[in-house]
Amino acid sequence: MGHTIAEKILATKSGRTSVRPGEIIDAYPDLVMSHTATWRSVSVMQKVGATKLYDPDRLAVVLDHIAPAKTEKNATDQQVSRNFARTNGINKFYDVDAGIAHLVLMEAGHVAPGDLIVGTDSHCTIYGSLGALGTGIGYTEVASVWITGKLWMKVPETFKIVLSGKLAPGVYSKDLMLHLIGSLGADGCGYKAVEFHGDATTGLSVSERMTMTNLAMEMGVKCAFVPPDAKTEEYLRGRLEASKRYQPVSADEDAVYEKELPVDLGNLGPMVACPHEVENTKPIQEVQGTRIDQAFLGSCANAKYEDLEVAARILKGRRVHPNVRLIITPGSKQILLEASKTGVFQTLLEAGGMFTNPGCGACAGDGGIMADGEVCLSTANRNFIGRMGSSKAQIYLSSPATLAASAIKGVISDPREFF
């Protein structure tokens, strides 16, 4: 009986020859990511009287939420995190200028297939786009892994999602994920690992895969994977940090899956998640015409270079509707840099968009706060009540293409007419 990707990685990281779903193991993560929450983990270390880290090279600290500091309290907390990184010789330290932790760590080559990565953020699942097992934990547990090097984990069952067909122009992996979350529900994959398979998966770019493994969190997964292939290898070539080698990980032919789900991408159209739950999804036809006040192109789900490029292609030579503020928060400094070289930055500005500095931005309730009764269309991964300011504001979620089309029209709009 063969093994899934999650089983293989957890066996390796717990020093076993094999593990099965349901087993509880002590695993040693390759990387522990902490973002703006770092100071909280530092306070736990002080509280328990620990001074020594298990392995400073396994820590990554990225200050991404509320960056740069908005209040004196933020500044002080960031100072604690910065001093901690300096004092302990944390080489993978990225300050408030770098961008969103997940994207920064993948760009910098700190994530390789087969790695086990934990961090203070639920969207650590995104690392599965490169074949790593990523999952979120709290700040106390991060401190515990800093000190002991390990954490207890339950080996998950795995769902296999088999993709066939081809996405139509104007339809993206964001639409696929909103379709899946809507049909499976917010806990449709609760505690499970998910693997994406099928010819159509191979055809999707690494950026599209990042969106998939990121959004998978919204159906409750513990982790999600796109098995590494030629595209993964190409993305990582010349990028992986010196201590890492490219070693793909794959499921066995006879791996045991709890469930298999086929999806034909050719059947999908643009999807929108309506307030106030991500699982509340609808086809674009049912929500088009809804007035928007703000369009937010940002977050670890959809503020990658490809996402900005898609929006720019639609907005080129057009204008953002006068009643809409288009806020663009690039996922990282590298993404902003690339957009500034290729003309995407200029196109989006000329169309009437405004840029904020790279980071989590409005998705973490920083810059782009909504007033009572306002409506935001966002490319982020959550539309929970009160997440972007007023609890009387409405947040809808879509792909960058739907966002760009809607920003032009001033109402939620089908992007396919622009293709």
Add this chain to the structure above:
Amino acid sequence: MESTLQGRVYKFGDNVNSDIIIPGRYLIYIDRERLAQHAFEVLGEGFPAKLREFQILVAGRNFGCGSAREQAATAIQGLGIQAVVACSFARTFYRNAINDGLPIFECPELYPDVQEGDSLKIDLAASKIQLRGKQYAFPQLPDSVKKILELGGLANYLKTQLAGR
């Protein structure tokens, strides 16, 4: 941790996410009291004050879904809540609750029978919940995990471990 937990129930539905439990703007705090002042405030007038009249939260599926913020568990403790019983928990909340010393129990059978204001008794040794004379079983936590909860959370557990080195 007490061997028996007892109190009045406040009942929630499915998918109560961690943004509802404690909005992101308060994550700059980590102390129970401060977080509790804003717990569940997005639910509108009367929250969180009314929750202080209850000792046990009962919820449907996927309680605590969304963000991995540990303060969701901390804020609930700050309200004086002694335990959360749900049909199921999101995994990040599940871990955070244990690590924060907040007792949680998965018991889907209880959910349809319980109403706001009911009095519940949770017997930890017997792994049973009592409601109006009827008993409901819940699965025991693995021993290694139970130890963390018994010591009041992961920080205390770590302290003990480090002292024993």
